[in-house]
Amino acid sequence: MPADIALPRVAATKARAGAPGDLLFRFLTFFFALLVLLILGGVIVALVDGAVPALRRFGIAFLYTDVWNPVTEKFGALAPIFGTLVTSAIAMLVGIPVAFGVAMFISEICPIWLKRPLATMIELLAAIPSIIYGIWGLFVFAPFVQQYIQPAIIDTLGQIPGIGALFAGPPLGIGVLTAGFILAIMVLPFISSIMRDVFETVPPMLKESAYGLGATRTEVVLQVVLPYTRIGVVGGIMLGLGRALGETMAVTFVIGNAHRISSSILQPGTTISASLANEFTEAVGDLYLSSLVALGLILFVITFAVLAFAKLMLLRLQKRAGG
Amino acid sequence: MSVYARRRAVNAVVMAFTLAATGFGLLWLVLVLGTLLWNGTAALTPALFAQMTPPPGSTGGLLNAIFGSVVMTLIATLIGTPTGILAGTFLAEYSRGSRFGKVVRFINDILLSAPSIIVGLFVYELMVVRMGHFSAWAGAVALAIIVIPVVVRTTEDMLNLVPNALREAASALGSPKWKVIVMVSYRAAIQGMVTGVMLAIARIAGETAPLLFTALNNQFWSTNLNAPMANLPVVIFQFAMSPYADWQVLAWGGALLITITVLFLNIGARALASWSTFKQ
Numbered sequence: 001m002p003a004d005i006a007l008p009r010v011a012a013t014k015a016r017a018g019a020p021g022d023l024l025f026r027f028l029t030f031f032f033a034l035l036v037l038l039i040l041g042g043v044i045v046a047l048v049d050g051a052v053p054a055l056r057r058f059g060i061a062f063l064y065t066d067v068w069n070p071v072t073e074k075f076g077a078l079a080p081i082f083g084t085l086v087t088s089a090i091a092m093l094v095g096i097p098v099a100f101g102v103a104m105f106i107s108e109i110c111p112i113w114l115k116r117p118l119a120t121m122i123e124l125l126a127a128i129p130s131i132i133y134g135i136w137g138l139f140v141f142a143p144f145v146q147q148y149i150q151p152a153i154i155d156t157l158g159q160i161p162g163i164g165a166l167f168a169g170p171p172l173g174i175g176v177l178t179a180g181f182i183l184a185i186m187v188l189p190f191i192s193s194i195m196r197d198v199f200e201t202v203p204p205m206l207k208e209s210a211y212g213l214g215a216t217r218t219e220v221v222l223q224v225v226l227p228y229t230r231i232g233v234v235g236g237i238m239l240g241l242g243r244a245l246g247e248t249m250a251v252t253f254v255i256g257n258a259h260r261i262s263s264s265i266l267q268p269g270t271t272i273s274a275s276l277a278n279e280f281t282e283a284v285g286d287l288y289l290s291s292l293v294a295l296g297l298i299l300f301v302i303t304f305a306v307l308a309f310a311k312l313m314l315l316r317l318q319k320r321a322g323g
Numbered sequence: 324m325s326v327y328a329r330r331r332a333v334n335a336v337v338m339a340f341t342l343a344a345t346g347f348g349l350l351w352l353v354l355v356l357g358t359l360l361w362n363g364t365a366a367l368t369p370a371l372f373a374q375m376t377p378p379p380g381s382t383g384g385l386l387n388a389i390f391g392s393v394v395m396t397l398i399a400t401l402i403g404t405p406t407g408i409l410a411g412t413f414l415a416e417y418s419r420g421s422r423f424g425k426v427v428r429f430i431n432d433i434l435l436s437a438p439s440i441i442v443g444l445f446v447y448e449l450m451v452v453r454m455g456h457f458s459a460w461a462g463a464v465a466l467a468i469i470v471i472p473v474v475v476r477t478t479e480d481m482l483n484l485v486p487n488a489l490r491e492a493a494s495a496l497g498s499p500k501w502k503v504i505v506m507v508s509y510r511a512a513i514q515g516m517v518t519g520v521m522l523a524i525a526r527i528a529g530e531t532a533p534l535l536f537t538a539l540n541n542q543f544w545s546t547n548l549n550a551p552m553a554n555l556p557v558v559i560f561q562f563a564m565s566p567y568a569d570w571q572v573l574a575w576g577g578a579l580l581i582t583i584t585v586l587f588l589n590i591g592a593r594a595l596a597s598w599s600t601f602k603q
Contacts, residue, residue, distance in 0.1 A: 019499045021499055021501045021502070022499045022500050022501050023534055024501070025500070025501035025505075026417060026500075026501075027414070028409055029409045029410065029412045029413035029417060030413055030417070031409075032405075032406050032407075032409035032410040032413065033410040033413035033414060033418070033423075033424075034427075035406060035426045036410050036427050036430060036431050036434065036471065036472070036475060037426070037427060037430055039434065039468060039471070040430050040433070040434060042445060042449065043437075043441060043442070043445045043584075046444070046445045047441070047444060047445070047450035048450065049473070050444070050448050057572050085578045097344070098344045098347055098348065098416070099337065099344075100344075101340050101343070101345065102341070102344050102345025104337075104341045105342060105344065106345070109338065109341060109342075110345075118345065118349075120347060120590075120593060121352055122345075122348050122352075124351070124352060124586065124589065124590075125348065125351065125352050125502075126356060127525060127585055127586065127589040128356075128529075128582060128585065128586075129529020129530065129531070129556070129581060129582070129585060130529070130531070130532075131529055131531045131556050131559055131560060131578070131581070132355065132359065132529065132561070132578050132581065132582055133355070133564045134560075135559060135574060135575070135578050136355050136358060136359065138563060138564075139358075139362070139563070139571070139575075140354075140358045146474050167401040180463065185348075185351045188348055192348075216330055216331065216333070216334035217334060217337075218333055218334040218337040218338070219330070219334070219339065221337075232358075239436060242436050243436060245438070246437065246438020246439075246441070247438070248438065248440045248531070248532040248558075249531045249532060250438065250476050252560075253564070254562070266403065273438060273440045273532070275441060276440050276443075277445070277531075277532060277535055277560075280444075280534060280535065280536050281536060281539065293444060293448070296440070296441055296444045299438060299440075299441065300437075300438075300441050303436075303437060303438055303441075304433060304437070307432075307433045307436050307437070308429075308433060309400070311429060311433065314353035319586075320504075321334075
């Protein structure tokens with residue numbers, strides 16, 4: 001067949017389709033690829049299975065009650081869900097602008113010889129294990145925040161009527177704000193590295209045209225690069241958000257682990273992952289354990305949705321770039 | 324202010340902001356590593372590597388925890404590497420354009436960023452509940468599940484960089500496809516694949532959350548893989564959260580050990596990747 005001459009790889013495979021080695025190897029790799037799906041399936045089954053007793057007992061109210069009382073065996077997930085969302089929101093508020101600044105500096109502004117070392121150093125921030133951020137946050141950062149930053153916040157922002165309640169209470173060092181800030185440092189390298197990657201996909205012609213018209217660097221980035229890479233940037237941000245939502249150890253150290261919803265972000269709180277890390281091995285009673293697994297299920301559903309959205313955004317950009 | 328001056332001023336402000344943001348990022352790297360070195364070196368004594376984790380109030384080291392971490396990381400790597408490489412091979416060599424391949428790739432990317440504490444919960448339900456006790460095996464399996472997506476991803480990426488002409492040449496010489504993959508594709512991509520494994524080890528070396536519910540902890544020397552086993556991250560967690568000064572010093576020492584390991588693996592992996600055969 002002439003087609004086979006044009007496509008030598010296809011021809012070679014077809015001719016040997018019966019070779020036992022080929023069949024075996026193909027099956028082997030297929031099996032392990034299938035295993036990746038099975039892991040995800042297993043996670044879903046295990047979490048749902050473990051969460052059933054709690055969900056059956058408390059029903060949908062589990063999602064919006066904020067009691068967490070192991071003694072009377074009354075559990076509701078609202079406080080950890082609230083804490084997870086608030087710490088992640090703080091992390092995004094601080095992390096996104098900084099990540100954008102870093103990505104813009106490295107990809108568009110700094111001299112070429114500095115690019116690689118700078119990018120590597122920022123990415124090393126992502127390599128540091130989260131427990132290191134935790135111990136550092138507890139012993140170094142939290143005392144610093146308690147002594148200098150929180151008193152200043154309470155004296156200024158805390159006095160403004162209306163939003164003052166957000167910054168009320170004694171300076172404890174640990175708390176929701178501290179946890180959110182450490183999360184911001186942790187997600188910064190993930191977001192900035194994806195932003196940098198997608199900035200690279202902008203055709204140089206577009207940027208050169210803008211510069212040729214006399215645009216400043218800021219105008220090129222904001223009006224050419226950013227519109228072109230918008231979905232990729234959103235994807236990167238969502239990926240960072242996915243990390244922030246599920247981050248465990250760093251948060252556990254500094255959030256204070258209090259099952260309550262406080263209007264002040266200076267006060268202790270808890271997140272889903274911190275509750276799990278703190279209480280799981282000490283939980284007595286099936287209902288307590290099952291409630292914790294149900295928390296894990298909620299976290300899984302949230303992060304899965306966020307990460308899937310991020311991935312779809314990035315895939316769309318990739319498709320357009322012809323990658 | 325004229326339009327030009329305003330645009331120039333805006334530009335200057337944004338430039339200053341990006342510079343400040345980069346400085347801000349680097350500042351944290353320096354601060355974290357600096358305080359870690361400062362507090363950690365004080366704990367680096369010979370006893371740290373020679374003695375077991377102590378009860379509160381007495382001196383000791385981290386020998387059992389170091390041993391446990393090395394053992395579990397090793398087992399996790401031994402399980403996760405072949406699994407990841409074979410799955411990555413399927414994606415790169417067999418699944419081009421297929422729907423199944425796309426789904427696996429998508430799910431793998433999600434597993435790559437999924438919260439590690441969820442993996443801990445999964446292995447708890449899968450192994451600990453069924454076996455009736457915490458064990459080093461469960462810890463190693465939890466870590467392996469974290470290794471797999473990293474290795475799948477890098478293996479696929481690296482195999483995709485291998486020029487098709489190489490495969491075609493091998494096929495033209497009459498070798499079956501599995502031989503083409505093993506003898507040609509793997510050889511061409513080996514540096515990148517090793518890089519992926521190193522990054523995966525770096526990732527699990529400091530993982531704490533999945534070990535909390537699986538390997539738990541053990542105050543004593545144990546080589547029994549069917550029993551709870553001490554490991555650095557969980558020991559650091561327990562000791563740092565404790566009120567005892569001796570324990571806190573040991574926690575800093577352990578933290579420094581982990582960070583040095585992780586940074587060396589990372590920098591080594593990058594160095595290896597930078598003289599890899601096929602550049603991206």
